[in-house]
Amino acid sequence: MSKETQNKINAAKKKATEKQKNILEMLKSHGAKIYDDLDSGKFPKFSIPSRSVGNIVYDKKLRQYILGNSVAVRSSRNTSQLRSFTQLMWLAFFANKLTNEKKSSTLRDIYYSSQAFAIEFEDQSESDNIIVDLEAVTSKPREDFHIFPEERSSIFGDLTIEYTIPGYEGKTMNLSNHPDGYSIGPSLTTAELVDTSAEIVIAIEKGGLFTRFVEEQIDKKFKSIIINTGGQAPRSTRTLLKRLHDEMKLPVIVLTDGDVYGEHIAMVIKSGSANAAHLRELTVPDAKWVGVWATDIEKYKLPTIPMTESDIKRCYDLQKDPRYQDGIWKKELDVFLRLKRKAELEAFSKYGLTNITDKYLPQKLELAKSL
Amino acid sequence: MSSIKEKFNQISPSEFFYRNRDLAGFSTPTRSLYTAVREFVENGLDACDQKEILPEIHLSIKAVEPDKPDPKPYILTVKDNGPGIETKHVPLAFGTVLYGSKFGLKQARGMFGLGATMAILYGQITTNKPVSVKSSTDGKISDEFELLLDIQKNKPVILKHKTKEVSKRGLSVSICLEGDYSKAGAKIRDYVYQTSLITPYASITFEDPKDEKFHYSRIIKTMPKPPTIIRPHPYGIDVETIRRMMVESQFEIPVMDDAMMEKVRKDLGLSKKNLSFTAIMAKAKTKWKNLSRQVRVVVALMSFLKMDFEKLNKIRIEDVDITNKKLTYWDFGDSQSKTVDMDSESPYYRQLANTTQGETLTAFLTKRFQRVGPTTAIKFAEFAGFKPEKRLGTMTNQELVKLSDALQKFGDFMTPDPSCLAPLGEEPLEKGMKKFFNPDFLAVIQRSASAYSGFPFIVEMGIAYGGEINTRGIKVYRYANRIPLLYDEGSDVVLKVVNDIDWSRYKAKGDPPLVIVSHICSTRIPYKTVGKENVADRQEIERELKLSIQFLARKLSIFMNKRGQAEAAKKRANLYAKYIPLIAQFCTELSGKKKEPNYKKILEEEMPATNE
Numbered sequence: 010m011s012k013e014t015q016n017k018i019n020a021a022k023k024k025a026t027e028k029q030k031n032i033l034e035m036l037k038s039h040g041a042k043i044y045d046d047l048d049s050g051k052f053p054k055f056s057i058p059s060r061s062v063g064n065i066v067y068d069k070k071l072r073q074y075i076l077g078n079s080v081a082v083r084s085s086r087n088t089s090q091l092r093s094f095t096q097l098m099w100l101a102f103f104a105n106k107l108t109n110e111k112k113s114s115t116l117r118d119i120y121y122s123s124q125a126f127a128i129e130f131e132d133q134s135e136s137d138n139i140i141v142d143l144e145a146v147t148s149k150p151r152e153d154f155h156i157f158p159e160e161r162s163s164i165f166g167d168l169t170i171e172y173t174i175p176g177y178e179g180k181t182m183n184l185s186n187h188p189d190g191y192s193i194g195p196s197l198t199t200a201e202l203v204d205t206s207a208e209i210v211i212a213i214e215k216g217g218l219f220t221r222f223v224e225e226q227i228d229k230k231f232k233s234i235i236i237n238t239g240g241q242a243p244r245s246t247r248t249l250l251k252r253l254h255d256e257m258k259l260p261v262i263v264l265t266d267g268d269v270y271g272e273h274i275a276m277v278i279k280s281g282s283a284n285a286a287h288l289r290e291l292t293v294p295d296a297k298w299v300g301v302w303a304t305d306i307e308k309y310k311l312p313t314i315p316m317t318e319s320d321i322k323r324c325y326d327l328q329k330d331p332r333y334q335d336g337i338w339k340k341e342l343d344v345f346l347r348l349k350r351k352a353e354l355e356a357f358s359k360y361g362l363t364n365i366t367d368k369y370l371p372q373k374l375e376l377a378k379s380l
Numbered sequence: 381m382s383s384i385k386e387k388f389n390q391i392s393p394s395e396f397f398y399r400n401r402d403l404a405g406f407s408t409p410t411r412s413l414y415t416a417v418r419e420f421v422e423n424g425l426d427a428c429d430q431k432e433i434l435p436e437i438h439l440s441i442k443a444v445e446p447d448k449p450d451p452k453p454y455i456l457t458v459k460d461n462g463p464g465i466e467t468k469h470v471p472l473a474f475g476t477v478l479y480g481s482k483f484g485l486k487q488a489r490g491m492f493g494l495g496a497t498m499a500i501l502y503g504q505i506t507t508n509k510p511v512s513v514k515s516s517t518d519g520k521i522s523d524e525f526e527l528l529l530d531i532q533k534n535k536p537v538i539l540k541h542k543t544k545e546v547s548k549r550g551l552s553v554s555i556c557l558e559g560d561y562s563k564a565g566a567k568i569r570d571y572v573y574q575t576s577l578i579t580p581y582a583s584i585t586f587e588d589p590k591d592e593k594f595h596y597s598r599i600i601k602t603m604p605k606p607p608t609i610i611r612p613h614p615y616g617i618d619v620e621t622i623r624r625m626m627v628e629s630q631f632e633i634p635v636m637d638d639a640m641m642e643k644v645r646k647d648l649g650l651s652k653k654n655l656s657f658t659a660i661m662a663k664a665k666t667k668w669k670n671l672s673r674q675v676r677v678v679v680a681l682m683s684f685l686k687m688d689f690e691k692l693n694k695i696r697i698e699d700v701d702i703t704n705k706k707l708t709y710w711d712f713g714d715s716q717s718k719t720v721d722m723d724s725e726s727p728y729y730r731q732l733a734n735t736t737q738g739e740t741l742t743a744f745l746t747k748r749f750q751r752v753g754p755t756t757a758i759k760f761a762e763f764a765g766f767k768p769e770k771r772l773g774t775m776t777n778q779e780l781v782k783l784s785d786a787l788q789k790f791g792d793f794m795t796p797d798p799s800c801l802a803p804l805g806e807e808p809l810e811k812g813m814k815k816f817f818n819p820d821f822l823a824v825i826q827r828s829a830s831a832y833s834g835f836p837f838i839v840e841m842g843i844a845y846g847g848e849i850n851t852r853g854i855k856v857y858r859y860a861n862r863i864p865l866l867y868d869e870g871s872d873v874v875l876k877v878v879n880d881i882d883w884s885r886y887k888a889k890g891d892p893p894l895v896i897v898s899h900i901c902s903t904r905i906p907y908k909t910v911g912k913e914n915v916a917d918r919q920e921i922e923r924e925l926k927l928s929i930q931f932l933a934r935k936l937s938i939f940m941n942k943r944g945q946a947e948a949a950k951k952r953a954n955l956y957a958k959y960i961p962l963i964a965q966f967c968t969e970l971s972g973k974k975k976e977p978n979y980k981k982i983l984e985e986e987m988p989a990t991n992e
Contacts (some may be wrong), residue, residue, distance in 0.1 A: 047964055085959070102966035
């Protein structure tokens with residue numbers, strides 16, 4: 010290991026410890042405020058950015074949705090908020106423990122863990138909601154508190170990482186060692202990105218195509234890291250994409266099915282979702298959607314299937330979204346609406362299984378440079 | 381004509397009631413037993429009420445042969461601590477139909493004491509056993525009678541009479557009658573229960589055939605003010621009643637016999653001396669104020685006849701023709717009819733006119749009716765199209781009908797005088813209900829008196845919620861003149877009014893544990909049927925009931941609101957007690973403190989006051 014690499018690792022370690030320390034400090038200060046309120050005979054309360062539809066606005070400069078200025082006060086005096094107040098306090102307490110002990114847990118875990126205390130969640134959606142509250146109060150994604158969604162997203166390619174999770178600290182791994190790819194879970198998300206020979210990140214919507222890309226050695230042929238987003242990219246995957254872009258200076262391109270949902274998967278990677286408007290640091294504003302475009306359907310004479318009513322409705326909804334007002338986003342959306350047909354990535358198989366990797370992908374990579 | 385009249389007279393009142401006993405509630409053994417209980421208990425309570433004695437009623441029903449199946453003979457005994465009945469009245473009171481002291485216009489539970497005699501009659505026909513009456517008016521000596529009723533002659537037959545030393549005043553009546561307690565029992569127990577509720581100043585004990593005792597002790601020691609007897613109100617008076625009242629106001633010309641003469645002499649203070657006509661008249665003038673009507677009439681006649689007592693003895697008055705101002709008499713001495721003129725200006729003429737033609741319309745109205753003054757009377761006369769000085773006795777049949785109609789239509793009569801009514805009063809009602817139901821909420825109201833068709837009435841009502849009331853839904857106890865109404869609930873006006881209320885508007889949702897006690901007092905309750913179990917929906921009564929219930933329901937709603945607030949406060953406190961300690965625990969760990977914050981202060985502040 011070169012000295013430079015060692016320095017880099019040390020710097021990263023320091024950064025991770027710093028981050029953890031920050032999180033813990035923040036939780037502590039929130040806790041202390043509530044402690045003081047109680048101790049002085051006051052009902053504790055805190056404010057939280059409102060996540061109501063009216064308070065979600067698109068920030069053109071940041072190129073993502075953010076929360077507006079409206080703030081809701083959660084007070085423990087209000088009995089209709091008391092339960093969720095307590096739940097949030099428990100979650101902060103629990104997240105504090107997780108962060109402290111460097112343990113991770115899933116959303117499902119949170120739902121069950123609560124039952125050990127008197128703070129039962131009625132269902133997971135209630136507990137998920139409280140987790141979003143915690144994110145909103147702290148402006149930090151849940152992953153920072155070691156809370157992860159179920160894993161369904163994976164990564165493959167020449168990328169060396171170093172774990173930071175307990176028991177694996179300092180251990181490194183190259184992500185091209187296992188052809189099925191590596192799931193993007195807590196250990197990977199928190200790992201330090203050490204080194205890569207890749208020059209681009211290709212995010213692809215579907216597991217099937219991901220496998221094909223690995224088989225066809227796209228990682229080598231195009232010096233790329235391949236990521237399977239498994240449909241709409243999970244937060245951890247989006248975080249990882251951002252880090253690959255920001256820390257490793259890799260461009261990100263997104264390849265999806267040729268339909269309105271695919272277009273939006275790319276958009277969320279690029280500029281986030283309204284659901285996560287309370288969070289920053291989840292977007293890759295420079296990410297590029299390279300296909301499958303609506304215009305590709307005609308250009309490549311792809312076999313299509315008709316759009317469903319909900320597809321069409323989705324098109325109309327997105328037409329109102331400020332991010333779809335210009336460029337290819339608007340153009341492709343309009344074409345989808347005109348065609349009223351869609352094509353999957355697998356449609357290229359009509360022209361041979363490797364058609365997509367041999368013909369389509371190179372053309373798109375070339376095109377991406379000019380986008 | 382006379383033969384028909386005789387035939388009618390041959391049916392005695394006893395016989396009449398015997399033939400129509402269904403009407404009086406003695407149709408089946410079940411109904412009869414229940415009715416008999418009611419009649420005797422109500423008589424006992426009425427007797428005590430009239431003498432303002434706090435009643436103690438003891439009721440017992442025992443089977444003669446307990447093992448026999450129903451219906452079978454029962455011995456029904458009702459004992460009270462009332463004034464008792466004087467020895468000489470006992471046989472007549474219990475051995476005659478239509479003998480009683482409860483006449484006159486005032487509120488009482490029963491009328492005329494008719495029902496009790498009916499019960500005795502019924503007992504006698506079904507078991508052929510005499511009624512046993514024990515009465516003590518002084519609390520020392522008791523007269524004990526065994527009586528049978530001679531139905532055809534409507535006369536008592538005394539089988540036994542003895543006296544005994546006792547220590548308590550009161551009356552005890554015991555009859556043997558055919559009854560069905562297995563069927564009537566529930567109603568009788570209900571009756572005793574409900575009677576005790578509306579008579580909280582009474583102590584009532586009921587011993588049933590299975591030796592079970594139901595005792596309702598006295599809840600309050602003050603009795604409601606007794607009603608007074610008053611004159612009728614013009615509304616609700618029909619032609620027949622006017623006729624009867626006219627008879628009362630009109631007098632026959634007295635027969636001038638020796639006894640009459642003697643009375644006149646005595647009243648004028650002339651017992652010894654035989655004075656001349658002029659002297660008599662002078663004497664009469666000075667004594668006029670103190671003279672009785674009869675004597676005045678004689679003096680008036682004398683003034684026109686210009687005779688002294690000796691001459692007067694020899695004539696007979698044949699006709700007093702007020703209209704033509706002629707006085708005709710038969711002279712025994714001359715054996716012929718003679719006529720003298722009467723001076724219509726003379727005060728004596730007015731006296732005679734009064735006597736033979738009755739009172740003037742204004743006098744009739746002001747003297748015979750309640751709350752009619754001279755001004756109103758004159759106004760009325762104008763309204764009815766009569767001269768105020770028109771005499772009742774001169775009215776034709778048609779005119780009487782016109783008068784009766786006008787009495788109903790005239791709008792300026794004052795409302796009836798309620799002093800003849802005896803409502804229970806808010807406090808006794810409230811105390812009774814409190815003792816009976818021990819509710820969480822209780823409110824009562826006594827409306828001021830109102831009237832329908834000339835009969836005054838007062839509505840009293842109470843409402844109780846929660847506590848020991850375990851019924852689901854609304855239970856209504858209906859009373860009329862302190863008698864519980866147990867049958868025919870469905871068609872009663874009280875039920876109608878209760879059901880018309882949207883209780884959810886008053887915060888009593890679902891099937892609230894609610895008791896309503898409704899008491900209507902009136903000199904005449906407008907019953908729907910002869911059974912006297914349901915009150916007809918007279919507009920005026922319905923209105924009073926509605927206003928009462930709305931008033932009470934509003935109070936209930938205030939209570940429910942407060943209670944809702946208290947419950948919410950309690951719920952809130954519970955929530956705080958559950959969650960605040962957890963928040964304290966979590967924030968202690970979060971902030972890395974060793975000791976939990978002192979959150980007790982918050983919890984104490986939020987605890988609802990316990991004495992709410």
